[in-house]
Amino acid sequence: MLDMTPAEFRRLVDGGHLPxxxxxxxxxxxxxxxxxxxxxxxxxxxxxxET
Incomplete structure (x- = not known):
């Protein structure tokens, strides 16, 4: 769905950019x-x- 590595996805989540x-x-x-x-x-x- 998103063209990124799992590590990139986790960084965006950890940074508050993704839920x-x-x-x-x-x-x-x-x-x-x-x-x-x-x-x-x-x-x-x-x-x-939303959480």
């Missing part, structure tokens, strides 16, 4: 709908990410 994961079965997971909104620019005006 934090939700734990599902003890594993970090991201909602694809949220990531799609970020990619399309729809989430740009939302302020903080």
């Amino acid at each position: 934090p994961p939700k734990s599902i079965g003890g594993l970090p997971r991201w909602e694809t709908s949220t990531l799609r909104r970020i990619i399309s620019g729809e989430a740009a005006d939302d302020g903080d990410f």
Whole structure:
């Protein structure tokens, strides 16, 4: 979905540029709908990410 390495993705999450994961079965997971909104620019005006 995003053209970057896992390390780049983690740096963006750690820096607050992408939302934090939700734990599902003890594993970090991201909602694809949220990531799609970020990619399309729809989430740009939302302020903080939902946690």
